[in-house]
Each structure stands twice: as C-alpha cells, then as structure tokens.
Amino acid sequence: MRRSLLAACSFAILGLAHAARAEEVNAAGPPVDEQSTAVEAVVVTGEKTSRSLQQTVTSVAVTTAARIERENIQTFYDVVARTANMSETYGKTGFTIRGVSNMNVSGGGTGGLATVYVDGAALPLEAVYGGPLEMWDIGQVEVLRGPQSTLQGRNSLAGAVVITSANPTYTPQFRARVNLASGDERTFAIAGGGPIVADQLAFRASVEKKDSDGFVYNPTLKRDIDALDSLNIRGKLLFTPTALPGLKATLTYAHSDRDAGYQFTYARIDTPDYYKHRVDLSGDPNRTKTKTDILTADVAYKFNDVLTLNAIASLNTVKTRSVYDLDFQPVRTSYGARRTNTDTASQELRLNYDGERLKGLIGLYHAKRDAQDLTASQVNVAFPRATLVSTLTSTLLASVPSPTAAQQAAAAAQANAFANLYIAALPVIPVDYSGDQPSVIDTSAIFADASLALTDKLSLLGGFRYDHEKNTSSSSQVARFTGTYPTASAFGAYAPYVTLVNAFVANMVAQAGSTAPQDTRKFNAFLPKVGVKYEWTPDINTSLVAQRGYRSGGSTVNIARSTVAAYDPEYTWNYEASLRTAWLDGTLTVNANAFYVDWKDQQVTVNLGINSYDYEVRNAGKSHLYGFELEVAQRVTEALSWYASLGQTKTKFDDFTITSGVDTRDLAGSEFPYAPHWTVAMGGDYRWSNGLIAHLDGAYRSRSYSSAGLQQAQDDVVKDRVVFNGRFGYERAHWGAYIYGKNLLNATYAQYTRADVGVAMLSEPRILGLTLETRW
Incomplete structure (x- = not known):
C-alpha cells in the first residue's frame, strides 16, 4: 500500500507538469542550464581521479549542487534519506551503507566503518554528529557504497562519503538566503566570490548561521533540550598562474561551531500524546558543543595530457564538550560530562596517468590522529x-x-x-568516576589503482593498498564510592556476610580506579582489488570486481578492571557486479550494482562478568550480506526531470558469540542493526517558463532493528515508514521565494527505545518553511 502511494504521489507532479506545460507566459525566467535534455553530467572524484558516473564501476550515488538546490537539501542526512541502501542509525547521529553502520555493527572496535571526507579531510566519528555537514554552498556529495579500503585505507570497510564545497570561479558570483521554519528555525546564509587576479587567482567565501528551538522541552530545567545554535564559515582560494601552465592549487579553510542537543536526544514515551508534546524530565542538561576547524591544500601539476601529479595535505581539529543525564529523572543522581579533542593531519602524494589504454594512479599516504578523551561522571552502577x-x-x-x-x-x-x-x-553502586584515555594512530600506506584496455571493449581492473598502522593508547582512571555501605546489625543471621560483601564492593570500585600502562600495537594489511569491465556499446558497460576491505585492530579500555585489552583487525571480501546504461540519446540513465560480502574476525564486545562496565573487544564474529541498488534518472524535457532508486540489503550474523560472565549467547541468525531490507526513493520536479517551480519526493525505509540479538522480531523494532518532502516557489533571474515541507504526512516512528526508563529517540515531526533567496 505504502509503495503504491509513494509511486503515485511521486509521479503526480509529472502529470501536473505535463498538463501545465501548455501554459506559456512570455516573461524572463530564472537562469537555467537546461540547454539540452541530457541527464546532468556527473563527474565522480571520490576514487582519486575524475571520471563520469557512467564509467565508474563502484556503486556511487552523487548529489550535485543543482540537485541540492532543487530538492531543498539542507543537511547531509537529507542526502542519506534519498540514497538507495542508506539509512539513519540513532537519529541524525550516524548512518548505514548497505546495512553497515559508519560507527559499528557488532558492538566492538573503536574505529569507524565508513569515513566522511569534507574537502579532502577525513572527519573523526565525533564530527559526523556535530561537524560541518550543512549543505549550504556545497558543490557535490558522493556516497561510495562498498569497501573503499584500497584507495581510502582504514575506516572505509562499508564505504565512504566525499563532500566537496563549491569552488572559486573567475566569474563573480553572489547568493544570499533567509530561511524560516517550524521549531522556530532561523537561517541566514551568504556565499560569493570571483577573481582577485583575472584568470590567475580567485576566491570564494560562505557563511551560514542557523538557530532553532527544536521540538523537545524540559520542564525540569525550563529549556528546550534540542535547541540549535550553529555557525559555519568557509573560505577558498584558487590559484592557476599563467607563468606556470598546468599548475592548479586550491586552499580551503572551514570553521564550524555547533551548540546542540546531546548526541542521543530522548523524549518521554510514558506521557500523553508524546509525538505532539515531546518532553524530557532529566535533571541535568543533555547538550553537546562541537568546534571543527579544517585546513586543506590541494595542489595539482599537469605535466602533459596524460600525467598529473597531486599533493594533498589536510589538518583538522575537532573539539567536543558534552554534558548528559544518565537516568532521565528530575532528581540529580546520575550524570556526566565528556570532553574530546581530536587532531588529524594527513598528507598524500599521487601520480595519475591517463593513457590511451592504461589509466591509473599510484600514491603514498601518511596520517596521524591524536585524540584525547576525558570523562567525568556520577554513575549508579546496577548491582551485579x-x-x-x-x-x-x-x-x-x-x-x-x-x-x-x-x-x-x-x-x-x-x-x-x-x-x-x-x-x-544497596540496589545500585554510586561511583564518582573520571577517566582519561588518550590515543595516537599513525598510518602509512602505498596504493595503486588502474585499468588496462586489452581490446576496444574488454578492460582489466586492478589495485592494491599496503597499509601500516601504529596504534598507541593508555588509560588513567579514578573511581570513588559515594554511597553508604549497609551495616551488619540490620542483617540478623546474615551479619557475618555483610562485611565480606562490603569489601567486595569496595574492591570492585577500587579496581576501576587504577592506571593501565601505555600500549602500542602495529598492524599491516594488504588489500588487493581485481576485476574486468566490458563495453558492450558506447552506452552500455558491465563489470565484475572482487576486493578486500578491512578495519584495523586496536585496544579497548576495560573500565571495570582499568586495563587495556588488544584486539585484531577484521576483514571482508566484497564481490560486486555493475551495469551502466544510457538510453534515449542520453536523456535516460539506468544503473545497477549487485554485491555479496563475506565478513570474518568481526570485533565483538564481550562482558567478563564483574558488572556492566566489565567489557572488552574480541574477534569473535562472522557474517555475510548481499543485495543490489537500481537507480534511474531521466530528463524528459528541458523543464521536467525525475529520478527513482531501489535498494535491497540482507544482512546476517553467521557466528556472533557474546560472553557475559559465565553466560554465553550465540546471536547467529540475527540481522545488523539499522539495516532495512528495502529502501525506495522517487522524486520529480518541473520548472514553468513563467518562473513557477514545483518539486516532490518521497522515501521509504522498511522496518529494521535497533540492536542485534535473538529477540529482534519482538524487541527493538524500527518500523517501516514513508517520508514525503515538497518544495514550491517562484523564481526570477536574480531572486526566488519558496515554501517547503519536510515529512509532509507527519510519519511517526522511534529510532531507538529505552522501555526500561520510558524514553525514545523520536522521528522529526512535520516541518514547514519559507525561503527567500537572491543570486547574482
């Protein structure tokens, strides 16, 4: 029923547009690029070379600047909702690619499984929630599905996201926008640039300021807990000196300052009509402040028509300050604070070759990530x-x-x-806890990727990466019992045991308050890729590729024992087939990818039994997943276009043994968390010649589960849903006015539920907004 509704509603705009096309008004409309009806030319850069989407073997979904504008895409998570085989995890704090979370699947490991790159800088996991992911003045977003370990290295087992901001041009440009929306949201943004020295030096700058009250109110603290205050600033320089033809240098600096709700923002579900009246009763604020600074230098020198040398250096700093309530109760009994500082520096030197039959690249890479993680909390540990x-x-x-x-x-x-x-x-053990877990990760690699045309139709594909990593970590903890021990006189005949158990509790707390020495581990990984590609016609090609993906090993801090436990890397073999086709003189593209992934030595969290904090990571998992993506785009006329995508993913743990003290559970057969079997997206837009525009899109996600386990069918279900968005407006050459809606049918669902304490992470409500924009 929902799929039929989605299809009918998505195509309703197409019928409306056809009927309205007879209505021609002789008025100058807004500037458009629709001089032909070919599907918008898309160049993919995420594989460290520039090639068209139709010639890219990897399954990649590209969101261009034009699409960002047409569909009113405001944040990266709007891209997630419209992309086949992608889904949110805990609200807008993470995402899955083909059912694999960017943060974790099996519960173990500290490295990510999919990396987000912004203007060439790899963001740490903390920035995926609070970092610079707004879509104002963004040139392109590429979602590469499947392992990217050969070219990207660590933390790209599931895929990678490449976000590139708009580049400077030698033509003056300026645009400004004011946006007002539900939740008392107010956004003011400007962007512009042009030549400093004609044809040699250009600049571009952008600023976006966004504020909102949010939708969850805390009557205990008398404040909106998910209120947002963010500022994003970016500046870019482009240098192409005439004295040195072939040289192109781009320097980018970006700053993001975000004060928002805590990473996991909950609302009570034990109050009346909780989707309409969202409340949080916590006695402590749940907030996160994130500051991100990114500096990137990208220098390319083209020696000749076939040989180009690229040097890319980036430095990014992410600082977070979080405060949170642990029991969600008005009384201030269990709360905490966390501070992280992550500095990442990387350098890459790459030589690209674009010959007649041989095309490829070879490169060297080095990166260093220095992270501090400080925690202080008053914790009520459930009595073991x-x-x-x-x-x-x-x-x-x-x-x-x-x-x-x-x-x-x-x-x-x-x-x-x-x-x-x-x-x-003594139902809980109250502990005043503080911890310091610094880590340093050094990564070096050599990598290569190439295609060799054996004939005019058949090409061999291949590549490799040899990756070396040194991972250093330590732990310093202080724990203090802050409660009152039971007295022996109150226990009658059991009095002799009280002193014994009091000592047991004291020892358990003391064990958590010690220091673990610095531990250094080294990892080496060889990651090959091999495949074939066949050009059936200039508009149809197919390929088969096999490649190895991995996530590095590391060390995890066992808080209860104050020890550092080591674990090894995990690996996948990914087998993928692709189809690229263009029809009707290039006005229609139909592309597809099918995949199968075999995953071994998965990093799994096990509990050793002292209490809920007595856990560490071990390589105890094995799983597989398979599925496909089908994506269609057509430009019917200069004014009318539409798209559709279909994704299917099946995930399954084949061996997933979790130990908790003396209890061992095998969760084999359960699915990955937040891995819907089906994702569907459809949309269309029409631009009348009199300046009116209309866009409607819808996205469907089938049900999934918020955790792994044998009781998935009964517990932790994230229900299926359809979310519709629309944008309608009027444009002239230099200005436009629009109204828009997100989640037009007000679909309601919970991304994660804590039934034990009566809270859940609820979906966003219907949002209505007004946008005014000028451009020159």
Missing part, C-alpha cells in the same frame, strides 16, 4: 547480582572438599537469600 551470588556460593563451599549437589544447591539458596537482602539495601 549474578557476580555476588557466584562469589558467595564459592565462599560458602570453600571449606567443603567435594561438595555434593545438595550442598551446592543449599549454598546457592543461601547466597541468593542474602543477595536479595543486601541488594534491597
């Missing part, structure tokens, strides 16, 4: 009942050489009875 019962039972039987089954049962019954009394007096 199972650990207490096990310890007491062993103590009671210590003097019995060979206990019988009856003696064991009696000891267990006695331990359970005492545990009930003790935990009633």
